[in-house]
Amino acid sequence: xxxxxxxxxxxxxxxxxFYIPARDVIEIPMTPEAAAKLIMxxxxxxxxxxxxLGAMAEAAKRERVATQAAPR
Numbered sequence: 001x002x003x004x005x006x007x008x009x010x011x012x013x014x015x016x017x018f019y020i021p022a023r024d025v026i027e028i029p030m031t032p033e034a035a036a037k038l039i040m041x042x043x044x045x046x047x048x049x050x051x052x053l054g055a056m057a058e059a060a061k062r063e064r065v066a067t068q069a070a071p072r
Contacts, residue, residue: 001019001020001021001022002019002020002021002022002025003017003018003019004017004018004019004020004025005017005018006018007039010039010040010041010042012036012039012040026057026060026061026064027060028053028056028057028060029056030053030056034049
């Protein structure tokens with residue numbers, strides 16, 4: 001299980017706290033600054049950043065699937 005804080009927008013000092021299975025988490029290489037911008041802007045980010053985030057999530061998903069399929 002991994003603890004996850006899901007902040008509310010535009011006030012990231014409030015939000016929800018969850019425990020979710022680690023297998024359901026897709027980590028993306030995002031800096032804290034980029035995450036703060038995303039939250040504080042209520043998701044209103046440039047299209048090129050949306051494309052980058054989508055590509056990062058897809059790459060992470062493919063990597064996870066490949067890792068799970070690899071023999072142990």
